[in-house]
Amino acid sequence: MKKVALAGATGLIGGQLLLQLTADESVEEIRVLVRRPLPTNDARIKVIQLAFTDRQAIAGALAGCDTVFCAVGTTRKKTPDLAEYRKIDFDIPVTLAQLSAEAGVRSFHLVSSVGASVKSNNFYLKIKGETEEAVSKAKLARIVLYRPSLLLGKRNEIRIAEIISSWIVPLLTFLFPPDYKPIRAELVARAMIRDAKQQAQGVTVAHYSQMVR
Secondary structure, three states, X not given: OXXXXXXXXXXXXXXXXXXXXXXXXXXXXXXXXXXXXXXXXXXXXXXEEOOOOOHHHXXXXXXXXXXXXXXXXXXXXXXXXXXXXXXHHHHHHHHHHHHHHHHOOOXXXXXXXXXXXXXXXXXXXXXXXXXXXXXXXXXXXXXXXXXXXXXXXXXXXXXXXXXXXXXXXXHHHHHOOHHHOOEEHHHHHHHHHHHHOOOOOEEEEEOHHHHHO
C-alpha cells in the first residue's frame, strides 16, 4: 500500500482514513479525490479536485494507485432528491470501482452499511445493497465491503438524532445483535487500512466483529 486514493475524505470515516493514512509512514502518496478544495500541509497528500461524473479525470487520478478507499455517502436531509441521492451513493462508488479495475488497482475498500440488501424495502439499504452488488462485479483482485451500524465519532455537521443516540445506544450495546452494535469511525478506518495491507484475494464482507477484531 504505497500509493492510495481516497474518496469521501470530508465524511466521518473518510476523515479518519485520511488522518490514519497520514500517520502511516509506509504510505508514500495519498490522493484525495474531492469536489471542493481541501486544505492540507502534508507533502504526501495530493488533493485532486474533480467532478465525479468525469471518468477521464477519475481514471487519471487513480493511475498508479494500488489501493482505493471509498467512503462516499450522503443523507436524505442533505440530498432529498432520490435521483441525486443515487448519483452519490451508487454512481460514484461503482464508477470508482470500475475505473480502479481498469487502472490496475489491486484492492478496493467500500464503506457500506449493515443491513445492505438489494431485496430491502428501505431505500437507503436497497441502494447500499445494489452498490455492493455492482462494485463486487469489478475485476479487482481484492474487494472488501464494510458494513458498520451506528457510527460513533465527532462529525463536522450536527445531527441531533445521532448525538442523542451516541450517548444512549452504547449503554444498551449488550442488547444488540453482534452485527448491529455501534462502532467508532476510527475503528472502521483502522480495519480498512489493516485489510488493505493483507494479500488476500476475492470479495469479503466485514461486519462489526471483523472490524473490531
